Amino acid sequence: MLTIKQITEDKDAVIRGLEKKKFKGAREAIDQVLTTDNKRKTAQAELDSLLAEIKTLSKDIGAFMKNGEKVKAEEAKDKVSEIKVRTKELEEVMKNALDERTQLLYAIPNIPYDLVPEGQGAEDNVVVKTGGHDTVLPQNALPHWELAKKYNLIDFDLGVKITGAGFPVYIGQGARLQRALINFFLDEARAAGYTEIMPPTVVNAASGYGTGQLPDKEGQMYHCQEDDLYLIPTAEVPVTNIYRDVILEEKELPVKNCAYTQCFRREAGSYGKDVRGLNRLHEFSKIEIVRIDTPEHSAQSHQEMLDHVEGLLQKLELPYRILRLCGGDMSFTAAICYDFEVYSEAQQRWLEVSSVSNFDSYQANRLQCRYRGADKKIQLCHTLNGSALALPRILAALLEDFQTPEGIRIPKALQPYMGCDMIK
Structure with a gap:
């Protein structure tokens, strides 16, 4: 199947190649792939941010416990638990988006080389x-x-x-x-x-x-x-x-x-x-x-x-x-x-x-x-x-x-x- 790199580096060239292969709805199919991939990337960005926050909070919890600040430590732990619920949701969003992207790409043919002549049949x-x-x-x-x-x-x-x-x-x-x-x-x-x-x-x-x-x-x-x-x-x-x-x-x-x-x-x-x-x-x-x-x-x-x-x-x-x-x-x-x-x-x-x-x-x-x-x-x-x-x-x-x-x-x-x- 086509790679995301191929599509994002020169989307128009990919679409022209698919049209040369007489693939109907080439632009719509590629746009759908990119929309799904953007959904995955957005979820990935939020997930990365939340994981970084968990890492910071984990350090804070250790410091609070060391200083005897148990209330603050418990508040931080509760915050980590809330964030983990969201990270699981995001992981599911990413998995579904990746699966959807793969299925979309399975249905898109390879693009022909420039040497391939134009033609219908x-x-x-x-x-x-x-x-x-x-x-x-x-x-x-x-x-x-x-x-x-x-x-x-x-x-x-x-x-x-x-x-x-x-x-x-x-x-x-x-x-x-x-x-x-x-x-x-x-x-x-x-x-x-x-x-x-x-x-x-x-x-x-x-x-x-x-x-x-x-x-x-x-x-x-x-x-x-x-x-x-x-x-x-x-x-x-x-x-x-x-x-x-x-x-x-x-x-x-x-x-x-x-x-x-x-x-x-x-x-x-x-x-x-x-x-x-x-x-x-x-x-x-x-x-x-x-x-x-x-x-x-x-x-x-x-x-x-x-x-x-x-x-x-x-x-x-x-x-x-x-x-x-x-x-x-x-x-x-x-x-x-x-x-x-x-x-x-x-x-x-x-x-x-x-x-x-x-x-x-x-x-x-x-x-x-x-x-x-x-x-x-x-x-x-x-x-x-x-x-x-x-x-x-x-x-x-x-x-x-x-x-x-x-x-x-x-x-x-x-x-x-x-x-x-x-x-x-």
């Missing part, structure tokens, strides 16, 4: 780079859901039987290709210096608030009501929360973690051709990369993460493009975000496969994830994360773009993991 995102080869498909090329059926790789109907729509069953070489991608992505992440984590796939509410899924995306997460636990939408949530309420030493940064997990998203309101096959699922596999860094180094960390994801797509020989998201299309928590998309020649459309974001200090403030610098000063870290990569649409693009009359070709980078060069 996906149509205003900026393509910053394209790469990969042009795909030439055989005549009568099939979409991946037809290929999955033809080669008995994925059974969507069986998933409906077992669970419901959006929960496919991978079979035989389909399951093997899925596992090959997982192992390839993890090996590449380890080679890039990431430490592998195997976290839980359910988290408590505190973890959801820590990374900003709550309260923003509460309706998109599966909730186990009896235990008040949430199925994770991404490994970002448990992995980043490892550092909740932690003070790191500057020499430990950047922290670089990766994790393979199943991810769960309700995707409420999704329908139509865009959700067919693997295009949009309720459960899917993903490898996530997460970094914790200093403010001075986080931009470099972000670029290194972008280079890593691009390298994966190049090794998979897929046509891709990189987009800088506009303010209106960015996530609630991101300060800047780049999306990677691969092109599905069979579907004639771009498929998003990764988002790589820098959250600045927004998540760290929620998490109280801090570091101690060389000067012993403690300050907030920056947090970053990205998909490296999400599997469903990568698998869809591989099936569609590498189909041949003889079968589905396996890119060279995956052949050691598959043990073959063709699905027939």
Whole structure:
């Protein structure tokens, strides 16, 4: 969440940033935060004054007792008792104001960097780079859901039987290709210096608030009501929360973690051709990369993460493009975000496969994830994360773009993991 320092140092800049993100009622929300904070500060000032008075009276009581002035000592004690009643009231006012301020800040998104383009939605995102080869498909090329059926790789109907729509069953070489991608992505992440984590796939509410899924995306997460636990939408949530309420030493940064997990998203309101096959699922596999860094180094960390994801797509020989998201299309928590998309020649459309974001200090403030610098000063870290990569649409693009009359070709980078060069 935003810090009070950010807001008070340049309130108008914060409001402009929120408006760039298309956050309605930005000025009113910020004014409400400041009003609540002023209530806390006023109570704090009175409390400090009363505590100073208690300290003075306590000294007076000791002097009165020493001089045998018991009446004056008792009067001073009565005064202290009266003041203590008021200090308890003020402490309650401060606690309530702080809680109210926190809840207000939870509902306010991060402000975007200056580099983030203006815009309302996906149509205003900026393509910053394209790469990969042009795909030439055989005549009568099939979409991946037809290929999955033809080669008995994925059974969507069986998933409906077992669970419901959006929960496919991978079979035989389909399951093997899925596992090959997982192992390839993890090996590449380890080679890039990431430490592998195997976290839980359910988290408590505190973890959801820590990374900003709550309260923003509460309706998109599966909730186990009896235990008040949430199925994770991404490994970002448990992995980043490892550092909740932690003070790191500057020499430990950047922290670089990766994790393979199943991810769960309700995707409420999704329908139509865009959700067919693997295009949009309720459960899917993903490898996530997460970094914790200093403010001075986080931009470099972000670029290194972008280079890593691009390298994966190049090794998979897929046509891709990189987009800088506009303010209106960015996530609630991101300060800047780049999306990677691969092109599905069979579907004639771009498929998003990764988002790589820098959250600045927004998540760290929620998490109280801090570091101690060389000067012993403690300050907030920056947090970053990205998909490296999400599997469903990568698998869809591989099936569609590498189909041949003889079968589905396996890119060279995956052949050691598959043990073959063709699905027939």
